[in-house]
Amino acid sequence: MKIMVETSVLIEASIFWKCNGQSVKGFSFDKCNGLLFFLKEHPEFGIVTKTIEDEARNALDKAVLRTIRQTYFTDIKEKIRAMTMQHIVSNYCLDRLDRFVEECSSRLPIDTKERDRIKTQELEPFLRELVMRTVRYIQPSIPSFVKDREIREEITDIIVKSLPSKGIVYKGMPADRDLTIMAEATFIYRKNKSKENVYIASIDYHFIPNKVQVGSYLSGYKKYLENELDSTVRDKLAMQFGFVGEEPVKIQEAAKQEISNPKT
Amino acid sequence: MFNYVEGCERLRKMLNTFLVNGIDEAHLEPLDDLVKSSQIDEVKVLNSYLPLPQQRILFGALRNIYSTTDEMRAKLRIAHAIHENPKTVERALEMMDSLCVIAPYIDESLTQGGTKEGDKINELSRALYRKANRLGFYQNLDTQLKHAQIRETEVENFIRKLTENIEIEVETTDETL
Numbered sequence: 001m002k003i004m005v006e007t008s009v010l011i012e013a014s015i016f017w018k019c020n021g022q023s024v025k026g027f028s029f030d031k032c033n034g035l036l037f038f039l040k041e042h043p044e045f046g047i048v049t050k051t052i053e054d055e056a057r058n059a060l061d062k063a064v065l066r067t068i069r070q071t072y073f074t075d076i077k078e079k080i081r082a083m084t085m086q087h088i089v090s091n092y093c094l095d096r097l098d099r100f101v102e103e104c105s106s107r108l109p110i111d112t113k114e115r116d117r118i119k120t121q122e123l124e125p126f127l128r129e130l131v132m133r134t135v136r137y138i139q140p141s142i143p144s145f146v147k148d149r150e151i152r153e154e155i156t157d158i159i160v161k162s163l164p165s166k167g168i169v170y171k172g173m174p175a176d177r178d179l180t181i182m183a184e185a186t187f188i189y190r191k192n193k194s195k196e197n198v199y200i201a202s203i204d205y206h207f208i209p210n211k212v213q214v215g216s217y218l219s220g221y222k223k224y225l226e227n228e229l230d231s232t233v234r235d236k237l238a239m240q241f242g243f244v245g246e247e248p249v250k251i252q253e254a255a256k257q258e259i260s261n262p263k264t
Numbered sequence: 265m266f267n268y269v270e271g272c273e274r275l276r277k278m279l280n281t282f283l284v285n286g287i288d289e290a291h292l293e294p295l296d297d298l299v300k301s302s303q304i305d306e307v308k309v310l311n312s313y314l315p316l317p318q319q320r321i322l323f324g325a326l327r328n329i330y331s332t333t334d335e336m337r338a339k340l341r342i343a344h345a346i347h348e349n350p351k352t353v354e355r356a357l358e359m360m361d362s363l364c365v366i367a368p369y370i371d372e373s374l375t376q377g378g379t380k381e382g383d384k385i386n387e388l389s390r391a392l393y394r395k396a397n398r399l400g401f402y403q404n405l406d407t408q409l410k411h412a413q414i415r416e417t418e419v420e421n422f423i424r425k426l427t428e429n430i431e432i433e434v435e436t437t438d439e440t441l
Contacts, residue, residue, distance in 0.1 A: 080306070088414070090324075175435070203434075
């Protein structure tokens, strides 16, 4: 079993600040950090490719810049202080990221030509075709003359309940960097002659089963259906390319199971 | 305008002399110059009309030069006081390669008013920071914040905003509807 730690997990676990017993972290920090902590104990499972590492750095850079842009500087003194702070925080987060990469993973050789071929000739056409039949959220067709918000919401709920099939929920075409990561996972899977499971640990819905969201564009109504995940796209990708995208917690459970029941 | 390539060479010469003759606190000018100039240039960069990403890259590099040299000066003074020569000087000399390699890029960026090699400067700046940290020429986190007079609450707010922006950046937010 191989666990490819995707950019979103790596970066989420890198942003953390603790002071006076209080910690500041993202919503998914605990599960991402939990997986990386597990991989530190079992580094033979972990993979972080150069693309993932570079993308994580880029994402942090862009997020820091976005944060600075949201800050208003009253004078140069304030600007110096803010820039010094972002410099200290960036270094601190990059240190955590470097540590995760060094301690929790190995780096397998990737044939970049073959990876790019998989990406452009296999993955991209496959997904382009697939996303034409997916929706971002389920929106039952309600006539526009039903204007009242509450009535629209009620009708939406009733229609969704009675739908025999809700359609395939997916976030839309993945970005180029996501396709590259998928292609690398495929390459690793095929290189092992499909003998070993390759998981992608992610919190990005391009990789993992999507939460089913119901909504009405006109009224702005939206809600998630409890305990409903649509794994159609993830499963199709797994069937075709071999890698399985999953949340960090579930992958950790699978890895623990494999440790307790090793394949003979 | 201060020339970082020359400044680094003068510093290397000074350290080589210290290695032979011992640390002389009265002859730390090359180090003082680098500390002072990098601090001044930090402000100049932030006060310039350069685009924010470029300001951030150059500021980061200058900040790393400033922090490294400032800490190097403090460590050399301590080494002199406890007659510890030459361990600290040898370590400082080890630092010089990383400083010298980034210096031409800083000079070029400051004289030309910008840089096209931001990624390279970022990479070298990070390497400088990591080496300085490893060799003990970088202040710890708390000291850095204290020196910059940054309060914990400010850092907390910054990180809170940063986590939100990270979620946008890695597409883990629910932007639907």
